[in-house]
Amino acid sequence: MAEELIERTVGVVLYPGFESLDVYGPVEAFGCVPGFFRVLMVADKAGPVVSAQGPRTVADHGFADAPKLDVLLVPGGIGTNDQVGNRTLLDWLVARARDAEVVTSVCSGSWLLAAAGLLDGRRATSNKMFFAGAREHGNGVDWVPKARWVEDGKFVTSSGVSAGTDMALHVVARLAGRDVADNVARAMEYTWETDPENDPFASVWGLA
Amino acid sequence: MAEELIERTVGVVLYPGFESLDVYGPVEAFGCVPGFFRVLMVADKAGPVVSAQGPRTVADHGFADAPKLDVLLVPGGIGTNDQVGNRTLLDWLVARARDAEVVTSVCSGSWLLAAAGLLDGRRATSNKMFFAGAREHGNGVDWVPKARWVEDGKFVTSSGVSAGTDMALHVVARLAGRDVADNVARAMEYTWETDPENDPFASVWGLA
Numbered sequence: 001m002a003e004e005l006i007e008r009t010v011g012v013v014l015y016p017g018f019e020s021l022d023v024y025g026p027v028e029a030f031g032c033v034p035g036f037f038r039v040l041m042v043a044d045k046a047g048p049v050v051s052a053q054g055p056r057t058v059a060d061h062g063f064a065d066a067p068k069l070d071v072l073l074v075p076g077g078i079g080t081n082d083q084v085g086n087r088t089l090l091d092w093l094v095a096r097a098r099d100a101e102v103v104t105s106v107c108s109g110s111w112l113l114a115a116a117g118l119l120d121g122r123r124a125t126s127n128k129m130f131f132a133g134a135r136e137h138g139n140g141v142d143w144v145p146k147a148r149w150v151e152d153g154k155f156v157t158s159s160g161v162s163a164g165t166d167m168a169l170h171v172v173a174r175l176a177g178r179d180v181a182d183n184v185a186r187a188m189e190y191t192w193e194t195d196p197e198n199d200p201f202a203s204v205w206g207l208a
Numbered sequence: 209m210a211e212e213l214i215e216r217t218v219g220v221v222l223y224p225g226f227e228s229l230d231v232y233g234p235v236e237a238f239g240c241v242p243g244f245f246r247v248l249m250v251a252d253k254a255g256p257v258v259s260a261q262g263p264r265t266v267a268d269h270g271f272a273d274a275p276k277l278d279v280l281l282v283p284g285g286i287g288t289n290d291q292v293g294n295r296t297l298l299d300w301l302v303a304r305a306r307d308a309e310v311v312t313s314v315c316s317g318s319w320l321l322a323a324a325g326l327l328d329g330r331r332a333t334s335n336k337m338f339f340a341g342a343r344e345h346g347n348g349v350d351w352v353p354k355a356r357w358v359e360d361g362k363f364v365t366s367s368g369v370s371a372g373t374d375m376a377l378h379v380v381a382r383l384a385g386r387d388v389a390d391n392v393a394r395a396m397e398y399t400w401e402t403d404p405e406n407d408p409f410a411s412v413w414g415l416a
Contacts, residue, residue, distance in 0.1 A: 012263075020239060021396065024232035028369065031228060031261025039262045048256075048266050053239025054247045055220075056266040058256050129395060160397035161236065162373075187337060188229065189368035189409040191401075201397040 008101065008175060010039045011069030013109075014049040014059050015089065017079020022106035023057070025165030026073055029172055032184045036176040042066045044088065052077045063092045071171065072100045075164070076107025076127060083112055084137055090116040102171055103155050106164030110157040114138025122152040127160030128205035146202035148193055159199060166193045216309065216383060218247045219277030221317075222257040222267050223297070225287020230314035231265070233373030234281055237380055240392045244384040250274045252296065260285045271300045279379065280308045283372070284315025284335060291320055292345055298324040310379055311363050314372030318365040322346025330360040335368030336413035354410035356401055367407060374401045 010030045012023055030037040043049050043059035050056050061067070074093065083089055093116045097103045105113050107127040111134055113119050119141040126134035126143065134143050144150050149158035149167035158167035169192050173181035185192040202208035218238045220231055238245040251257050251267035258264050269275070282301070291297055301324045305311045313321050315335040319342055321327050327349040334342035334351065342351050352358050357366035357375035366375035377400050381389035393400040410416035 019236070020232045021236035024228045024235075027232075027259075027261050027263055028227070028229035031259075031263075041263050051235075051239075053235050055235055055239070055249050055268075058264040058266060060263075128397060160395070162396050162398040165370075186409070186412055187368070188370050189336060190370040191408065193399075200399065201394070204394055 007035060008037050008070035009067060010037050010071040010073060011042045011066060011096070012039065012073045012075070014041055014043040014057060015079050015083050016050050017052045017077050017082065018049065018075045019077030019107055019161060020051045020053045020055065021161050022075030022077060022109065022164050025162060026104070026106065026168035028188060029165060029168035029184055030071070032187060033172065033176060033180055036180065037071070040066070040069070042069070052079065063088070068099060069096055070101045072096055072103045074105040074109035074112050076105070076109040076111070080108040080111050084115045094118060101154065102175065104167060104171060105157045106167065107158070107160045108133060110134060111137040113155070113157065114141050119155060119157070122155055123150050124152065124155065124157040125150045125159050126157065128201045128207055129160060131205065131207055145207040146199050147196055148199045149196045151196070159201065165190065170194070170196070215243060216245050216278035217275060218245050218279040218281060219250045219274060219304070220247065220281045220283070222249055222251040222265060223287050223291050224258050225260045225285050225290065226257065226283045227285030227315055227369060228259045228261045228263065229369050230283030230285060230317065230372050233370060234312070234314065234376035236396060237373060237376035237392055238279070240395060241380065241384060241388055244388065245279070248274070250277070260287065271296070276307060277304055278309045280304055280311045282313040282317035282320050284313070284317040284319070288316040288319050292323045302326060309362065310383065312375060312379060313365045314375065315366070315368045316341060318342060319345040321363070321365065322349050327363060327365070330363055331358050332360065332363065332365040333358045333367050334365065336409045336415055337368060339413065339415055353415035354407050355404055356407045357404045359404070367409065373398065378402070378404070
């Protein structure tokens with residue numbers, strides 16, 4: 001059952017070296033329910049942004065001209081390393097997080113939210129292969145090593161890469177209703193992991 | 209164990225209304241092992257191509273100037289309906305399939321391979337929600353209703369959307385070795401369905 005029939009704008013933050021599936025698992029989940037969500041790509045300026053895997057995605061808007069974003073999504077990827085010190089990006093995240101209904105991250109995207117100070121005093125997670133990086137960039141954060149995703153108020157952070165798809169479906173359920181999310185998962189032929197605590201990769205990477 | 213340390217070029221065919229995850233699940237799998245695979249986006253002409261979910265991906269090459277493609281990947285999506293009668297695309301697929309080592313499709317991408325005549329006399333699958341469409345576009349094909357993916361010689365066709373990720377990891381294993389594919393799946397924090405016959409969505413959509 002949809003709780004509110006209003007269309008939210010999902011803003012996906014791109015930077016060079018973003019991880020493809022961090023972006024496009026959630027894009028698939030949100031983008032399959034027009035009427036509930038529309039998906040926009042945002043970067044420092046409009047135009048093509050290269051992913052860690054090579055293919056380029058077009059940013060629809062630059063930071064300055066992006067409309068109100070109801071849901072923010074911050075992907076991870078090798079490019080995160082160059083962005084944790086990018087004050088322009090971090091300040092923009094702080095400003096846009098204030099006005100957003102839900103702020104999400106996938107993989108090392110949570111390093112950026114942490115570096116911006118947005119996760120201080122909150123529970124959050126990040127990808128498991130490079131979990132030390134999360135601790136390094138946010139020592140005021142209560143990092144949860146074993147979680148597919150972690151929800152703390154408006155902030156929903158997921159573990160690595162494909163965990164973002166499970167997290168995004170959860171956000172679809174939170175904002176549009178569980179039935180809608182179930183239908184999307186079925187159309188995607190995706191076996192949605194609905195339990196945020198079921199994280200087989202924490203032990204794979206020696207964290208549990 | 210990698211069987212051959214040569215870099216293959218993966219050519220992903222884009223057209224307006226392609227399904228995002230059909231493209232980017234496989235892009236993630238192939239694109240995470242540079243040295244083994246490089247991923248190129250190809251469309252009728254170079255430049256941005258809009259997906260079914262809204263975001264645009266840049267085609268690196270047009271059909272005419274694309275280099276040799278060792279692996280072809282044909283995604284599905286709502287746009288397939290406009291392409292099944294596109295003789296330019298279908299002829300290009302026939303020509304490029306001849307020279308490719310492996311030809312893959314995701315979801316309704318198999319309709320295009322079928323419409324091009326490439327699957328005649330072969331076993332293949334397609335997405336489950338619209339399985340009737342597969343039969344309509346390829347009555348000389350032995351369509352398999354219950355399969356996550358189907359491999360028949362150089363042709364590897366997958367079921368809907370997220371099934372493409374499992375199929376792509378299988379192709380990574382076939383061409384670069386199972387250890388490489390396992391490492392990619394772990395880095396993606398992805399629970400790879402390695403059994404092509406385990407298809408829970410055939411019964412969801414009334415096909416088994």
